[in-house]
Amino acid sequence: MKKAYLISTGTELLIGSTIDTNSVFLSEKLLALGIRVTGKSTIGDNPESIRNAFNIGLGSADIVISTGGLGPTFDDLTKKVASEVMGTTLELRPEEAERLQAFFERRRRKMPEINLKQAKFPPEAEVLANPLGTAPGMYLKKGEKVIALLPGPPREMRPMYLNELEPLLCRDFRLERKSVMRTIKILGPGESQVEELIAEVMKNPVGCSLALIAYEGEVHIRVTAEGEDLDHSRGIFDSISNRIQEKIGHNIFGYDDDSLSSVVAGLLKDQQKTIAVAESCTGGLLGRLLTDLPGSSSYFWGGVISYSNNAKTKMLNVDNAILDKYGAVSPQTAEAMARGIVKQSGADIGVSITGIAGPEGGTDSKPVGLVYIGLAEGGFCQSKELRFVGDRNGIRMLSAKSALDIVRRHLQK
């Protein structure tokens, strides 16, 4: 497996004002190509740090990719030092100078002298086009080693990687997407539970590597299947996916870019059903998740944020006697809320959430994290008790996602 080393340049990454998402993007894309990132380094804009980082990278990996530091003021520095490390120097490329000149002319501005630096490249280098900015990228191969320089802004960097750099890496390292990288998404069991459930699969992953990732209450299994070619890899993935399916079953809610919202949206559209919500402790979060996707008005009626008891009785016709007898956080109230919103809205399905998000308001019998989720459709009405551990926002997010998951399971019956 080829190895890559990533370098991020930029003071904003060192003073804690910006999170480096570029390296996360590149790690994923490279891994899918069969290139493993073995290290990464974040540096400021001084030549010694840049030189150091490139030397470490070239010493430990086949490919060194740097992002950032290509603006007109710093351009020279990264490009110059990287070229020196590769034993070459920068020369002006007339065609690149013309391209820059044209860029400024189109904007009716005179090109500042300083920008001419952006038209300098080592003679051996290939220029990576940047249709979205002034700074082109650079690709330089020498012997078995490659360095590539990409711009820092993600909206310039991502298309340049995909359209320019990846094809060159495939050409020079005879790579093709042979491997398949897919994500299996789970709600219900926690990370260590999933690990236990699929222990046998993890011990014997035949041609795959598996990684467990906990994400906002979900557990993702990232599977990289490495076969002889793409079809072979797909076959390997399918067979391990079946084995995982046997162990995890209905707790798998989706794959890859699926979200609970998108899965539920798909089911509602397929079955031509509408939904309305009645939310207490989540304060509107479930509604927000249900409207994350465009076109949600075809299945989402709306709902009530019944945060106060007054809102529950007034807007959802929850009986005061139920609130008095069982309390606002009870299966009875959850069911009354779900029935109430179905009646008010005329939607097919009503889903409700009531619980204690904390940190205050818990008691021995009703601790923080206790949540009831109700679901009503036609004459059917049920509630489920859940107990979550976490902080206020964690409990709220888990509550809303669990409500979506209960709707999913109901619709998949």
Place this chain on the structure above:
Amino acid sequence: MKKAYLISTGTELLIGSTIDTNSVFLSEKLLALGIRVTGKSTIGDNPESIRNAFNIGLGSADIVISTGGLGPTFDDLTKKVASEVMGTTLELRPEEAERLQAFFERRRRKMPEINLKQAKFPPEAEVLANPLGTAPGMYLKKGEKVIALLPGPPREMRPMYLNELEPLLCRDFRLERKSVMRTIKILGPGESQVEELIAEVMKNPVGCSLALIAYEGEVHIRVTAEGEDLDHSRGIFDSISNRIQEKIGHNIFGYDDDSLSSVVAGLLKDQQKTIAVAESCTGGLLGRLLTDLPGSSSYFWGGVISYSNNAKTKMLNVDNAILDKYGAVSPQTAEAMARGIVKQSGADIGVSITGIAGPEGGTDSKPVGLVYIGLAEGGFCQSKELRFVGDRNGIRMLSAKSALDIVRRHLQK
């Protein structure tokens, strides 16, 4: 200014499954202490990479702080290599072994042999207590250089930094918080507008450094004031803050840990007022923001997610004639929604949002990004037209935050 170098250990940081927030936290805290992070490196768990990273760090900085790699399986590796780099070796500390033993006994489990590694430290090192996990941290000073090892999980790392490591750094480098780092938070003008407005301040920041940070529609000005001592720095901050205030005025909604939700919550509590919401395109997001903080039931009644026109007429008594004549996205509808929720809820203030979040549904006269926000209190009712640029979720977030900001301005009148 002292320099620090950060090392993050963990394969999950290299395969793109986890974003490294630890280094962002540490960069900020160290900067406030007067220590500048000059570089950082992310590595897997092989001894050569670890050795390399520590050597680079010690060569370029005074303090090297590593996070992660302290679990029972890897613990030995990072601690061992770091100790070797510092010219020392690990020895068992009986008191740490006892502490570990006790940790397992309290959980009625036998301590696995492998965990004993976690009780080994160089004789010169100081142990950093970890009340939240099994892996203690380590602090080792030799000559003018320091290395510190912290655990990877943020909930263990953060308190260990604050309670254990920071006091030792202050002791050994005779640091005290001389500088003041504060954040001025703005909603309204965009990043480049703010830059223009405070251009004169940025040119002449007398004793401060300023950084502009765009965050979810807000603009933050991070001010680091570096005086002779804390009082002096506070004075410097106050005077630059006044100058910024003159330029930005009421668009400043808060400072430091303030959020729009917390500012509005404070105003509602002070004025003993309650609020209810009527949300269309935001689908519940405004309600979620208003309930982010514990104790929100004292001012938040709840509300209606009136995503469909049916929900607007049925739950908010918006007149069908208004919807027919002006459309759902109009000042008239926004005001009717605000009046409607006040009437339904009996809350003091009603705030409403209706708009086109896109990507579909826009027309020439009502493009994607057009949003109306209504506010009603007693006999008062007004609406404001806003036009946002961005994707669906960006427009929704900006809409909800602007609604909070309109409530803030109304309450601060």
